[in-house]
Amino acid sequence: MSAEPAPRGRRETDCDEVVDRLYAFLDQELSSEDEVDVGRIQRHLDECAPCLAQRDVEVVVREVVRRACASDCAPEALRVRIITQITQVRA
Numbered sequence: 437m438s439a440e441p442a443p444r445g446r447r448e449t450d451c452d453e454v455v456d457r458l459y460a461f462l463d464q465e466l467s468s469e470d471e472v473d474v475g476r477i478q479r480h481l482d483e484c485a486p487c488l489a490q491r492d493v494e495v496v497v498r499e500v501v502r503r504a505c506a507s508d509c510a511p512e513a514l515r516v517r518i519i520t521q522i523t524q525v526r527a
């Protein structure tokens with residue numbers, strides 16, 4: 437959101453960027469131009485527990501939605517509800 441360049445931190449990839457690209461990463465929708473990013477995101481997940489947890493939640497949500505719907509018709513409301521439930525279980 438910010439126009440400021442991301443500060444150089446300990447990690448080569450910012451958490452916000454990882455979360456932002458998580459959907460494309462899981463969907464394997466990153467283009468060939470983004471193959472470098474796939475590696476960066478994977479490395480980030482290897483060393484960042486919060487992002488890894490976020491990835492796991494997203495994987496579970498996808499599986500639940502797939503079973504519930506058996507197609508690409510999952511409404512956003514269902515997604516949000518599932519994510520909320522998982523978050524509450526973990527909290």
Ligand SMILES: [Zn+2]
Binds near residue numbers: 450452454484485487
């Ligand atoms: Zn992270």
